[in-house]
Amino acid sequence: MNALAATNRNFRLASRLLGLDSKLEKSLLIPFREIKVECTIPKDDGSLATFVGFRIQHDNARGPMKGGIRYHPEVEPDEVNALAQLMTWKTAVANIPYGGAKGGIGCDPADLTVSELERLTRVFTQKIHDLIGVQTDVPAPDMGTGPQTMAWILDEYSKFHGHSPAVVTGKPVELGGSLGRDAATGRGVLFATEALLKEHGMSVSGQRFIIQGFGNVGSWAAQLISEKGGKVVAVSDITGAIKNTNGLDIPSLLKHSREHRGVKGFHGGDAIDPNSILVEDCDVLVPAALGGVINRENANEIKAKFIVEAANHPTDPEADEILKKKGVVILPDIFANSGGVTVSYFEWVQNIQGFMWDEEKVNNELKTYMTKGFKDVKEMCKTHNCDLRMGAFTLAVNRVARATVLRGWEA
């Protein structure tokens, strides 16, 4: 099932549990605006290259639309649409005053030089600058993008609209980025995992973790989990996968990954087949890379007792059903990885106030939001006698539906 069909399905299940009016249900699914642009840039060798970029703005009932921009070869409209919709539900679960959006450019950032990436980002910004804004739609990093990408967007946008630091989040701290944003998604994953394990009378310390993806989210999650005594027994990225049943030395692995641009060749563990990482033995599986990686092909083989969805949409609905029957507990993406957008909200607030918080305040506030989010999700699970994914979806859909109706929605 593709990402959009899967997301729509989860939304509809939640809508039925809530007993939403069918016209309201339909209207909540339709995106507010879908933008597609062609971005042509000169490559360093003088030839021209054209890339297709998207910004899909899903819903703004609860506030400005918010969500990352992804640079990846597999970016396509249905997936961006699904990711935009997931942002609407994620900001509602986190209870931050935003709607949802997502963007992306179909490109392989590894094949482009820094100056080509800068030109591409500037052309993309030129094409969408009048459709984003501090109170309309606020982009942020996602796969293949980071603080430097946000700095280029900020600079290009400001040429049209004057200096506007709050138009993007996840910026470099020197340009108004928030302390703690870089680590925020991974730190949120830690807080979410702690809340989940506590519920089961367990703690992070001593549990065996497997993490797929060692980029921003995966590497911070690995670092923070291992600092709390969790044993990270395997990680993977696009270059390969490494396993050590005694626990990988994460600081050394981070150093190796920075120096060699990937985990491949790390001597502190054994190389394993990256395709088998999700089914290796562990207590907690943390997918932190692409969507759809847990599916009917591998769900039966998964050995983890818990799955914490650091990536967006890593679990296909068919896998969801199989895993539920096996008793695997899944902490869904729209809660588990909401730490990133929550600290993006803190960044936006700081920019608007023209005031900078210290990192301790950012991290403490994040913990408060994640703890409250878990409690709210559990409450919905109790009310609707459902699993954590439906608990999170019903919480979110109910909040967005209420905001929509209060603003004066009419069938």
Ligand SMILES: NC(=O)C1=CN([C@@H]2O[C@H](COP(=O)(O)OP(=O)(O)OC[C@H]3O[C@@H](n4cnc5c(N)ncnc54)[C@H](OP(=O)(O)O)[C@@H]3O)[C@@H](O)[C@H]2O)C=CC1
């Ligand atoms: N950044 C954020 O704040 C947030 C991100 N997310 C989600 O988290 C996930 C990761 O994002 P982020 O960490 O920012 O992205 P990054 O680009 O920083 O990192 C992605 C990681 O995934 C690896 N990867 C890519 N393809 C594969 C594959 N087929 N198998 C194994 N690893 C792979 C990459 O390897 P390599 O580097 O070698 O290419 C890299 O290690 C995405 O689903 C994203 O939507 C969710 C919430 C917020």
Ligand SMILES: O=C(O)CCC(=O)C(=O)O
């Ligand atoms: O920080 C943000 O605004 C959004 C991050 C994001 O794209 C996500 O949570 O999937």
